[in-house]
Amino acid sequence: MSAVTTVGQVFDAMQQAKNDASAFCTNFFPTQGRLQDWIDHDALLVEQRAGAVFFLRRDHEFWHLYFCAADVPTLRRELAAFPSVKSEPVAVDLVGKEGALDSLLSAVEFAGFRRYCRLLRLARSGERVQSAESSPADAQVQWGDPTDLLAILELLEASFDRYADQLPMPYEIQAALAARQIQVVKCDGMLAALLYSETQGFTSTVRYWVVAERFRAQRLGAVLMRQYFASNPAVRRFILWVTADNENAVGKYRHYGYAPDGLTDHVLLNSLIRS
C-alpha cells in the first residue's frame, strides 16, 4: 500500500477501476474537503489491483476500507486476495438501498468480514417543530469552545461505538468547534450534553446527539434538539444515521419527525477486530 498524497491520485485510481467496468461498484463517496483532511493527516493509503482499487483510512486503532471495483465478482476476487485485510484490523461500510446490497455483502463476507451492525438513515423536512415540552429553566445552550475539546472527546468515546459511529479525531472536533458545529449545555461548568451537526446549504446532518449519563432525564437533549432546529431556519432537509436496533434513539428521533429514507449502512469487521 502507498500513501495518498493528492486528491487527484484518488480520482485517478477510481478511474482505473472504472475503465471498462461492466457494473462498477463502490462504497467510497468522499468529498474533496474530507479527502484533503485525510491526506493532510497522512491517514489515507491506496492499493491498485486488477480491476479494483482499495483505500484504507486510519481511524484510531483500526482502518476503514473503501473500494472501487469493475463489478462484484472482481471485488470478491481481489478483496479476498488483498493482504491488508488479513494483517490489519479493518472495518467496512456498505451503503445503499436496503435489499440492493446482498451481492456486496456476500463479496465482503467471502473475504472474512462479519456483520457487526446496521445503521439507518433518517430524514425529516424543514418544518417547524411543534412541541409543548417545557425546558429546564437553567439549561443554556451555547456553542462549544476550544476548552471543551477534551470533554467532548470523552463524552463521544463513552457514548458511541467507534466501529459504527466513525468517532471524530481531535483535529476534526477542533475544526467543528471553530465552525460552530457543536452546541453544548453545561451544568456547574461540566459538559452535560452536546449536539454536533454539519450544515451544508439546505441540508443539515446531526452527527452526534448525547446527554451525559448523570445529566439524563432533565430534558437537556430536547433543549438542544429544539435549539438546533431553531438555529437552522433555512434548512429543508435534516438527516442523520442511527443504529437500526437502538430503539430508544430511533424513537427519540421519530418524536422530532425523522423517519427512515430507505438508505442503510451495513458495518462489517474483520477478524482482527475483536468486539
Added chain:
Amino acid sequence: MKQLPNILKEIRPEFDFTASQDFIADGMLDSFDMMTLVATLDKTYGISIQGTDIVPENFKNLETIAALLRQCGVQP
C-alpha cells in the same frame, strides 16, 4: 428519455433543481447522491462517466451536468 431536472428530482424530490446554481454548496446533492446520479446518468444515456470527472465542479448545476453529458457524446 427523461429530462435532467426529472432525474435529479427522483434522487432528491424535496428540492427545486432549476432554482439553484450550486447544488453542492446549497446542500441539495451530497457525495452519495452524486454517485447515485452518475449511475443513473450512465444507465439512462448508455455512457460511462469517467471517475476523474466525478468531481463537484461537474455537478454544480444543470448547465455543468449538461456540459459533462455533452462531453460524453450525449445531447441532454
